[in-house]
Amino acid sequence: MRHVSIVGTGYVADLYMQSLATFSDISVRAAFDRNPERLAAFCRHWKVPPADGLAQLLEDAGIEEVILNLTNPDSHFEVSSACLAAGHHVYSEKPLAMEMEAARTLHRIAGEKGLLLASAPCSVLGKAAQTLWKAVRDGRIGRPLLVYAELDDGFISQAPYRQWVSASGAPWPFADEFRVGCTVEHAGYYLTWLIAMFGPVRSVTAASAVLDETKLGNLPTAPDFSVAVLFFDHGVTARLTCSIIARHDHAMRIVGEAGTLEVGEAWDNSAPVRLRRRRRVRRRLIEMPFTRRIRFGEATGRKVARFGSASMNFALGPAEMLDAISEGRPCRLTADLALHLNEVTLAIQQAGSTTGTVRMTTDCAPLEPMSGAMGQTEIRRG
Ligand SMILES: NC(=O)c1ccc[n+]([C@@H]2O[C@H](COP(=O)([O-])OP(=O)(O)OC[C@H]3O[C@@H](n4cnc5c(N)ncnc54)[C@H](O)[C@@H]3O)[C@@H](O)[C@H]2O)c1
Known part of the structure; x- marks a missing residue:
């Protein structure tokens, strides 16, 4: 079984869950949202373990895991940089960041640490x-x-x-x-x-x-x-x-x-x-x-x-990242x-x-x- 963890359990996170369900070998290890009611409703609905905080989620995540950043665009940089700093691969909802300098910073850190960084959409796959x-x-x-x-x-x-x-x-x-x-x-x-x-x-x-x-x-x-x-x-x-x-x-x-x-x-x-x-x-x-x-x-x-x-599978991108990691090849995204x-x-x-x-x-x-x-x-x- 391969794992992803989810940060941001709002509207689009449900579409990811429906999409991830089409991959029987991918499971969601944990989820976190800064809104506790939203996190509870999501975790109850999908039977996903809630994490105590972002730091806890990142500490528990495995090195072959991909963190899905499904937060609002204004939070993308802050959450993705925390994930990269903790040594994790990141799949971010679009945009990578709302400012180009922030996007360049994420790109540089991922490159320096040898981590995968990709952003939605993945319909190109x-x-x-x-x-x-x-x-x-x-x-x-x-x-x-x-x-x-x-x-x-x-x-x-x-x-x-x-x-x-x-x-x-x-x-x-x-x-x-x-x-x-x-x-x-x-x-x-x-x-x-x-x-x-x-x-x-x-x-x-x-x-x-x-x-x-x-x-x-x-x-x-x-x-x-x-x-x-x-x-x-x-x-x-x-x-x-x-x-x-x-x-x-x-x-x-x-x-x-x-x-x-x-x-x-x-x-x-x-x-x-x-x-x-x-x-x-x-x-x-x-x-x-x-x-x-x-x-x-x-x-x-x-x-x-x-x-x-729409009829899109939002999990094609995360699945491609997991494949690239396990096969030791470059990620298409x-x-x-x-x-x-x-x-x-x-x-x-x-x-x-x-x-x-x-x-x-x-x-x-x-x-x-x-x-x-x-x-x-x-x-x-x-
Ligand atoms: N709504 C759609 O139909 C849709 C479709 C495709 C892509 N997207 C993209 O998905 C992303 C999320 O959109 P959404 O519609 O799910 O928004 P949303 O507001 O429904 O959900 C975002 C969730 O992220 C949480 N969050 C924000 N900052 C956080 C942080 N720093 N730490 C932890 N949790 C945090 C919020 O509390 C919220 O529950 C956006 O980038 C959006 O562009 C949305």
Whole structure:
């Protein structure tokens, strides 16, 4: 049996528990939350031992264990640095840190101590992303040139979000979500796929704005809309949009010289990936109305329950870290990827209306899809 421990037992921790349940060889050693009522409700619901404090949790954790930092974004740096200081591998919910300097510090400490440091999201290990990635690598659309990626979530401030409660009773933390903002919360769902496929982003030309200013009454909130043009090292250009204003749309299109690859949902690990060809018919150029589904590998189906439009297995990242540790190999979710993702995300979030272009200073080595392993990451709809 392999172990993880959990710090932060709020809304998302329940989604991790449902996801971890799909891995019969991973068990949760202990959990801690600074809110004692929340910790008690979580531990009672999932039958997980509560730790007396963070120090106790870290003292009891084994050296091959991964600590899952599922706290609110403002606590990520403090909790992850305590875990690294105690000599533990860390899987952090996004963002790695709210400030770039803090993220760089975590990256440096992990490197110095030889510890793994990765950040969510991990859907890049899921079947949809892996299929898309392999199709690009296999040249199914020729040379990729342009990506349009949408992460619009509907007009969330008008949704009945006060009724959204997790399995163990945690309310959806709307105030924190609105303060942190949809770009920091969501951009990573496609940025990780894009960085994995096309390498590091060299420069970001972005704009962001707060359009619905009264979400939290008079309290300030983060941008609820952002749009970024991302110039990748290896020539691809992408336009990524995030909002909690426009109608739900999570489509991504990758346009290449020989056709287009399309996926309709970033939050469904099993979302179909489709290829659309382009043909010359007499004097016209036609984008074919029919698409062909791309399939790789056999489905093994680690089922997780749906929540809203999502069907993601949040445990793919922690499981990959545990595999890397036990197999003595590099982890596919690298610390460099986490740091680069953090820098690109913050550049988009902080763009405002006047920043214009920002050159990225971090880098990450090119990644490759999990050859032949696509079926092992399929998550079916629950
Ligand atoms: N809510 C979602 O649907 C969702 C989905 C994916 C990812 N996430 C991410 O998951 C993370 C947590 O979000 P959430 O929705 O679970 O928030 P939440 O507020 O429901 O839960 C966070 C928990 O962390 C605890 N906490 C905060 N600081 C702590 C500290 N220093 N020590 C111990 N406990 C601490 C809080 O008491 C709280 O119970 C965020 O980074 C968020 O971006 C959330």
